[in-house]
Amino acid sequence: xxxxxxxxxxxxxxxxxxxxxxxxxxxxxxxxxxxxxxxxxxxxxxxxxxxxxxxxxxxxxxxxxxxxxxxxxxxxxxxxxxxxxxxxxxxxxxxxxxxxxxxxxxxxxxxxxxxxxxxxxxxxxxxxxxxxxxxxxxxxxxxxxxxxxxxxxxxxxxxxxxxxxxxxxxxxxxxxxxxxxxxxxxxxxxxxxxxxxxxxxxxxxxxxxxxxxxxxxxxxxxxxxxxxxxxxxxxxxxxxxxxxxxxxxxxxxxxxxxxxxxxxxxxxxxxxxxxxxx
Amino acid sequence: xxxxxxxxxxxxxxxxxxxxxxxxxxxxxxxxxxxxxxxxxxxxxxxxxxxxxxxxxxxxxxxxxxxxxxxxxxxxxxxxxxxxxxxxxxxxxxxxxxxxxxxxxxxxxxxxxxxxxxxxxxxxxxxxxxxxxxxxxxxxxxxxxxxxxxxxxxxxxxxxxxxxxxxxxxxxxxxxxxxxxxxxxxxxxxxxxxxxxxxxxxxxxxxxxxxxxxxxxxxxxxxxxxxxxxxxxxxxxxxxxxxxxxxxxxxxxxxxxxxxxxxxxxxxxxxxxxxxxxxxxxxxxxxxxxxxxxxxxxxxxxxxxxxxxxxxxxxxxxxxxxxxxxxxxxxxxxxxxxxxxxxxxxxxxxxxxxxxxxxxxxxxxxxxxxxxxxxx
Numbered sequence: 001x002x003x004x005x006x007x008x009x010x011x012x013x014x015x016x017x018x019x020x021x022x023x024x025x026x027x028x029x030x031x032x033x034x035x036x037x038x039x040x041x042x043x044x045x046x047x048x049x050x051x052x053x054x055x056x057x058x059x060x061x062x063x064x065x066x067x068x069x070x071x072x073x074x075x076x077x078x079x080x081x082x083x084x085x086x087x088x089x090x091x092x093x094x095x096x097x098x099x100x101x102x103x104x105x106x107x108x109x110x111x112x113x114x115x116x117x118x119x120x121x122x123x124x125x126x127x128x129x130x131x132x133x134x135x136x137x138x139x140x141x142x143x144x145x146x147x148x149x150x151x152x153x154x155x156x157x158x159x160x161x162x163x164x165x166x167x168x169x170x171x172x173x174x175x176x177x178x179x180x181x182x183x184x185x186x187x188x189x190x191x192x193x194x195x196x197x198x199x200x201x202x203x204x205x206x207x208x209x210x211x212x213x214x215x216x217x218x219x220x221x222x223x224x225x226x227x228x229x230x231x232x233x234x235x236x237x238x239x240x241x242x243x244x245x246x247x248x249x250x251x252x253x254x255x256x257x258x259x260x261x262x263x264x265x266x267x268x269x270x271x272x273x274x275x276x277x278x
Numbered sequence: 279x280x281x282x283x284x285x286x287x288x289x290x291x292x293x294x295x296x297x298x299x300x301x302x303x304x305x306x307x308x309x310x311x312x313x314x315x316x317x318x319x320x321x322x323x324x325x326x327x328x329x330x331x332x333x334x335x336x337x338x339x340x341x342x343x344x345x346x347x348x349x350x351x352x353x354x355x356x357x358x359x360x361x362x363x364x365x366x367x368x369x370x371x372x373x374x375x376x377x378x379x380x381x382x383x384x385x386x387x388x389x390x391x392x393x394x395x396x397x398x399x400x401x402x403x404x405x406x407x408x409x410x411x412x413x414x415x416x417x418x419x420x421x422x423x424x425x426x427x428x429x430x431x432x433x434x435x436x437x438x439x440x441x442x443x444x445x446x447x448x449x450x451x452x453x454x455x456x457x458x459x460x461x462x463x464x465x466x467x468x469x470x471x472x473x474x475x476x477x478x479x480x481x482x483x484x485x486x487x488x489x490x491x492x493x494x495x496x497x498x499x500x501x502x503x504x505x506x507x508x509x510x511x512x513x514x515x516x517x518x519x520x521x522x523x524x525x526x527x528x529x530x531x532x533x534x535x536x537x538x539x540x541x542x543x544x545x546x547x548x549x550x551x552x553x554x555x556x557x558x559x560x561x562x563x564x565x566x567x568x569x570x571x572x573x574x575x576x577x578x579x580x581x582x583x584x585x586x587x588x589x590x591x592x593x594x595x596x597x598x599x600x601x602x603x604x605x606x607x608x609x610x611x612x613x614x615x616x617x618x619x620x621x622x623x624x625x626x627x628x629x630x631x632x633x634x635x636x637x638x639x640x641x642x643x644x645x646x647x648x649x650x651x652x653x654x
Contacts, residue, residue, distance in 0.1 A: 010504075013515065043500050048344075059504055059515060064497040066347065067506035068340065069370050075337035079344020079352070080497060082328045083302060087348075087498050108333035262328070269324045 008032045008042070013060045018053060021203035021215030023174030024121060028057060030177055031119070034184035035090075045088045048077040050102060052094035053128050053202075054121035071102030074109045074118065081116055085259035088188070089116040096126045096134040099155050103135070110164035113192045114258040119184070120157055120195065123202035131205030142209045161195040162250045168194035169250040174201060175222040176246065186248060192257045199226065199246075280459040287452040288355075290422045291381055291445065292317035293460060294429030295353055299468055300379075301327035302345035302352035304338040306360060309393040310449040311383035314355035335363035339380070343371050346378045347505065349496035351433055353379035357449075358387050361400055361407070368442055369408030370507045372530065375484070375494070377436035377471055379429070381445045383452040384560075384611075386636055395638025396448035396561055399612035404444050405589050411527055413534040415541055416444040416589035418559040422456035427466065428586060434469035435541060439533050440491050446588070448611060450561040450640055474501060484526070485512040490533045534590055543586040544595055548574060552581030554650045555603040557596065557620050559585050561640050562609040569646035580650050588616070593623045600624035605653035609633040609641045629653065 009032075018024045035045070045063040049055035051070035058065035068076045073091045081089045098106050098120045109118065125143060126132040133143035135155045142149060161169045168190040172180035180198065187194035201207060201218035212218045225243055227235070232245035285293065292314050295303070303318040305311075315331065322329040328345060332338040338354045345352040356364055361382045371378050384400050386392030400407075404416040415435055419428040425447060432443040474481050474493040478501045485492050495501030508516040509523040517523060534541065545563075548570055549555060558566040563584040573580035583599060585592050596619075599606060605628055608617045617632040624630050633649055635641050 043502060044498060046497055059506065062502055064502050065504045066344075066497075067504070067508070069366055069507055072336065072340045072367065075332065075340035076344040076347075078330070078332075078337075079302070079304065079341035079346075080348045081344075082330060082341070083345040083348030083350045083352075084498050104333055105337055108337070262323075266323050266326050270326070273324060 003033055003036070005029060005032055008035070008061055010060060010062050016060060017056050019204040021201070022053070023201045023219070024054060024057070026174045026177060027121065027180065027198055027200060028060070030180045031184055032061070034181050034188065037181070037185050038188060040088055045090065046077070046080050047090045047092060048073045048080065049092045050097040051128075052097045052126070054092050054094040055097060057092045071097055071100070071105065073097070074102060074105040077116055078109065078114060081114060081259060082262070085115075085263060090188070091116060091118045093118060093120050094127075095120060095122040095124065095136040095157070099135045099157060099160065107160070107164035110161050110166035110193055110195070112258045113165060113167055113255055115191055115193070117184075117187045117194045117196070120197045121200050122157060122197050123200040123206055125202050125206040127202045127205045131209060144209075157195070157197040158249045166195045166250070167192035167252040167255045168248070170195070170248045171197045171199070171226070171244070171246045173199040173222045173226050173246060175219050176226065179247070183248065190251065191253070192255055280461045280465065282457060282459055284455055285422055285458050286313060286455050287422045287425045287447060288313035288383065289317050290426040290458055291355065291429050292321065294426040295379070295433065296321060296325070297426070297460070297463075297466065297468070298351060298430045298433035299470070300351045300353055300433060301325070302342065302350035303328070303354065304330040304332050304341035304345065304352070305354050305356065306332055306335045306338050308335070308357045308360040310385055310452050311355045311357040311360070311381060314381055314383070335360040336366060339364045339367035342378050343367060343376050346376050347497050349499070351377070351437065353381065353433070355381035355383065357383045358385045358391060358393065358400075359389065361403065365403075365408040369410060369412060371442040372408065372412045373507055373509070374505050375440035375492075375530075376442075376505075377440055377494075378442050379432045379436055379445065380442055381429070384446055384448045386638060392638040394449065396450040396640055397611050397636065398448055398560060398562065399615060399636065400446065401588060401612065402615045404446050411531065413441055413531050414444070414589040415439070415441060415534055415587070416446055417586060418588045419445070419447050419586060420451055420560050420563045420584065422451065422454060423458040424586065425451065426458055426460065430466050430468070434467065437469045437471045438491070439537065440471065440494055441533060448560045478502065482512040483514045484510060486526070486529050490529050490536065538590050541587055542590060542592060544592050545582075545584040545586060547582040547584065549581030549583060549599070551579050553579045553604050554581075554607065554653045555599050555605070556580065556582045556607045556609065556646060556650070557616075558582065558609050559588055559616075562611060565641050565643045566609060566646050568643035569650060572643060572647045573650045578650060578654065591619050591623070596620055596623035597625070600627040603628050605629040605631060607631055607633065607646060607649050607653060609646050611635055611641065
């Protein structure tokens with residue numbers, strides 16, 4: 001039976017704002033399937049975003065949804081999660097939103113290991129404002145604010161997340177869709193802060209400027225460039241040129257999680273109060 | 279029974295928040311407001327509440343809004359540069375109508391300025407700090423007891439009108455220790471946000487057809503709705519190029535303007551027959567009170583108008599005062615900010631003169647007295 005996306009989409013809120021050829025719609029459907037697979041009560045789900053094309057996604061879905069300020073989604077989400085630690089909090093962000101203006105919140109959410117999932121839609125550009133370079137734009141490529149080729153160096157989001165302390169780090173793409181469904185499920189089931197970098201195509205603001213003549217070219221480039229991590233690790237170094245691993249890149253189960261640690265402290269204090277000890 | 283305590287202003291602020299039912303604090307260390315956070319860090323976990331020290335001031339403000347949306351009464355406290363960083367998300371809370379309280383323990387500025395001295399030069403920032411047209415409620419206590427009671431009132435107003443409320447007091451009263459009475463539970467009223475009674479499928483979070491303050495559902499309570507910092511329609515979803523934007527922005531202002539009588543509080547001291555009036559808030563209000571007494575002892579008819587609510591500005595009170603006093607003296611710890619508001623409302627009916635000081639010391643009663651004498 002075909003998957004019924006309409007069950008999760010708010011009536012009258014489509015069509016979405018994304019351009020023809022944009023892969024966000026593909027990822028959107030993957031996300032809905034992944035959420036559905038977990039049989040959660042939608043009243044218990046909050047989806048939070050910042051500013052940018054990806055950040056419009058929560059407006060379309062029938063959860064508790066919060067579209068915040070540029071870069072700030074994770075910290076609004078932290079407030080929600082700490083106020084209601086038994087609820088599920090998902091954050092949708094773009095590369096600029098998550099790692100430029102929101103970079104400080106990104107590393108601290110990783111460090112804090114707070115139980116929520118961050119999906120970073122990485123399309124290498126600020127699409128909504130028309131194609132400026134972002135912290136993930138590859139060196140040498142063109143952007144409206146790097147018209148002579150990017151001389152600024154890019155972040156590797158999974159390395160950044162892992163280095164900052166995230167306990168689950170994965171990378172998927174809009175081309176490898178069944179694998180993406182599984183990665184989002186695994187990220188949401190992980191206890192702690194989980195990050196999924198999702199490679200996306202922005203034909204309008206990034207592709208055209210960088211010799212990807214059609215949206216398909218971007219998808220084919222994704223197909224060639226991203227290799228399952230198990231296979232990637234077996235490649236000889238000379239064959240890893242221009243390729244990146246995808247899949248679960250890092251997972252540490254059982255690490256102390258922030259909400260649990262905080263409310264364990266609350267319980268300890270309550271017991272002490274009960275015994276009358278200071 | 280109320281309890282007598284010797285408390286610092288910042289501690290009284292924290293106690294006021296707890297009295298009002300606050301269960302969520304997020305902040306970032308900054309002088310001279312840090313003791314508010316430290317007090318909350320001690321008290322909140324014991325009550326099952328949430329205390330968060332965030333990675334920066336912006337994060338703290340955002341977490342407060344998230345906490346409030348999920349049903350907690352939430353606040354943050356900051357000073358100087360921290361208050362500048364609050365402005366982005368303060369605007370978000372105003373437009374999305376999420377109740378919260380921001381305490382600004384004022385120091386000198388701009389930039390790092392005088393971190394350990396008192397200031398009042400953020401007072402226009404309290405009105406206009408975030409970009410765009412927006413309402414502002416800002417309370418200005420001058421005594422430790424008032425910091426307690428005005429913090430309670432700040433939470434009440436924020437819940438009642440679904441808007442952020444700023445409590446602004448200077449470093450002197452923030453760090454001053456005074457005896458205060460903490461009233462027993464129930465002695466001061468505590469207001470909670472009005473929740474919707476309609477079924478979730480009928481809920482419109484920004485429906486103004488029944489009044490200017492729509493009922494607010496908390497997240498995770500069955501009302502799945504959308505909150506956005508874009509201008510939005512009654513259902514919470516973005517609108518573009520719509521007359522609704524204009525009418526809704528007017529409604530946000532009206533929530534405060536039309537309820538001035540409920541929001542505004544002023545203290546009048548020996549003002550009825552005053553030839554010379556002093557308009558002052560915070561620590562300047564205390565110096566002014568002493569100056570008025572000194573002037574009266576010399577046979578000069580002086581009086582004091584001390585606003586506990588600086589925003590919305592007490593326009594009618596200042597207008598009335600300007601019609602009967604010869605002069606209004608405005609001492610303030612800035613180079614002239616609230617002075618212009620007093621001038622605006624006086625409309626040239628009397629002289630308006632400022633006393634300004636920004637060197638990190640308060641204005642002394644003798645300085646104010648001298649100006650009262652000169653004004654006659």
